[in-house]
Amino acid sequence: MAAELHVELVAADRNVWSGEATLVVARTTSGDIGVMPGHQPLLGVLESGPVTIRTSEGGTVVAAVHGGFISFADNKLSLLAEIAELADEIDVQRAERALESAKAEEDAASERRADVRLRAATGQ
Numbered sequence: 001m002a003a004e005l006h007v008e009l010v011a012a013d014r015n016v017w018s019g020e021a022t023l024v025v026a027r028t029t030s031g032d033i034g035v036m037p038g039h040q041p042l043l044g045v046l047e048s049g050p051v052t053i054r055t056s057e058g059g060t061v062v063a064a065v066h067g068g069f070i071s072f073a074d075n076k077l078s079l080l081a082e083i084a085e086l087a088d089e090i091d092v093q094r095a096e097r098a099l100e101s102a103k104a105e106e107d108a109a110s111e112r113r114a115d116v117r118l119r120a121a122t123g124q
Contacts, residue, residue: 003056005039005076006020006077007019009053010081011081016085017053017063021053022055023053025052026051028044029045035077042072043069046067046068046081048064048116050063050065050087051065061086062086063086063087064084065079065081067081068080098113099111099115
């Protein structure tokens, strides 16, 4: 079994992150899934949620992902997201305001997106 897998996190508008990792955790319609080197091939639908990537160098990359697909084969993991933002790109105060606004408007979809962005940015 290989010690690492190649990961590509791509949003509709850009390549968000690419590199080698030892573990990726993502939320799918079937629940949370962890993918490590040597995992069985898979294809799934991504739910809105944070994606956590443990890099081969020992670091952690977190991204807020909203919809898309996850695919794994031959130690290559592709996360093809409708929208994806790295945690360090997220303006926490703006996300907090968006969450409050969505709650006030009772907009469940916007509330979920804002909540995912906040959790990714703050590590919760």
